[in-house]
Amino acid sequence: MGxxxxxxxxxxxxxxxAPSDVYEQTLAATTDTCVITHPIVRVxxxxxxxxxxTLPNGEPGQVLIIISDHGNDVDVVxxxxxxxxxxxxxxxxxxxTLFYVNDTVGWIILGLIGQANAVLYTAA
Numbered sequence: 001m002g003x004x005x006x007x008x009x010x011x012x013x014x015x016x017x018a019p020s021d022v023y024e025q026t027l028a029a030t031t032d033t034c035v036i037t038h039p040i041v042r043v044x045x046x047x048x049x050x051x052x053x054t055l056p057n058g059e060p061g062q063v064l065i066i067i068s069d070h071g072n073d074v075d076v077v078x079x080x081x082x083x084x085x086x087x088x089x090x091x092x093x094x095x096x097t098l099f100y101v102n103d104t105v106g107w108i109i110l111g112l113i114g115q116a117n118a119v120l121y122t123a124a
Contacts, residue, residue, distance in 0.1 A: 058100030068094040080106030084118040091115045
């Protein structure tokens with residue numbers, strides 16, 4: 001009987017979710033640097049003007065998801081990346097998933113969702 005009770009308790013705990021502030025943060029359009037302390041960053045671009053965020057260097061192996069919560073233009077410019085110079089998130093729900101390789105390569109794009117697009121570097 002004891003084993004059955006533990007199994008039910010374990011299954012119930014599997015349905016519990018962490019509060020959103022543990023893994024997600026919202027940045028206001030007035031911020032100029034993207035804070036990367038949480039794996040998901042929502043950008044509140046209700047100000048109406050194009051907002052440009054500087055994306056600082058991360059930690060090797062870090063994954064970052066940036067989501068536009070409003071339809072105003074948001075440009076994300078990395079401090080270090082060998083593959084792209086900027087990402088434009090122009091519509092509600094546009095999303096960029098990024099991976100920080102190391103302090104030599106910097107950020108790389110794992111995926112873009114919606115109308116998000118990147119300005120890629122081209123070989124000279």
